[in-house]
Amino acid sequence: MTWLKRLIIVFVLLDNFLLNFPKKILFKSRWVLAGKCKQCGKCCEEIYLKMTPNQISSKFFTNLAIRWISWLFDFILIRVEQDAGYLVFTCKHRLRDGRCGNYFWRPNICRNYPLVDYFEEPKMLPDCGFTAKLRH
Ligand code: SF4
Numbered sequence: 001m002t003w004l005k006r007l008i009i010v011f012v013l014l015d016n017f018l019l020n021f022p023k024k025i026l027f028k029s030r031w032v033l034a035g036k037c038k039q040c041g042k043c044c045e046e047i048y049l050k051m052t053p054n055q056i057s058s059k060f061f062t063n064l065a066i067r068w069i070s071w072l073f074d075f076i077l078i079r080v081e082q083d084a085g086y087l088v089f090t091c092k093h094r095l096r097d098g099r100c101g102n103y104f105w106r107p108n109i110c111r112n113y114p115l116v117d118y119f120e121e122p123k124m125l126p127d128c129g130f131t132a133k134l135r136h
């Protein structure tokens with residue numbers, strides 16, 4: 001079923017492109033990303049996916065989301081943070097040296113990390129190669 005996963009990911013990537021293209025041209029964020037990835041893989045150890053209170057209070061929806069994300073992205077559930085509303089995953093493709101073993105087909109959450117289009121100052125992991133600067 002790898003072909004099906006890849007076909008779905010192509011649509012997801014297209015969706016990501018259509019979402020990010022106007023942001024780059026028309027709706028620029030206050031923050032600009034500087035630096036570059038050191039490929040340490042720390043951001044792949046624990047991947048936090050936010051759910052709404054309604055979503056996480058539904059066992060059916062939560063299980064469906066866990067199955068879908070695990071299948072599509074090859075993520076592995078570590079825990080559910082019920083109160084904070086997070087599903088926390090790790091990834092099968094993280095190599096021992098921290099690099100990505102599925103770089104070409106990596107999901108949007110990986111492509112868009114670290115996100116800087118928030119009003120608050122973005123927070124990076126310690127020793128991350130990226131920093132965020134205010135746009136002049
Ligand atoms: S924590 Fe930062 S430097 Fe390390 S892999 Fe993630 S983005 Fe790259």
Ligand code: SF4
Pocket residue numbers: 043044047091092093094095099100101102103106107110
């Ligand atoms: S697909 Fe690659 S970049 Fe994304 S979480 Fe897995 S190892 Fe990290």
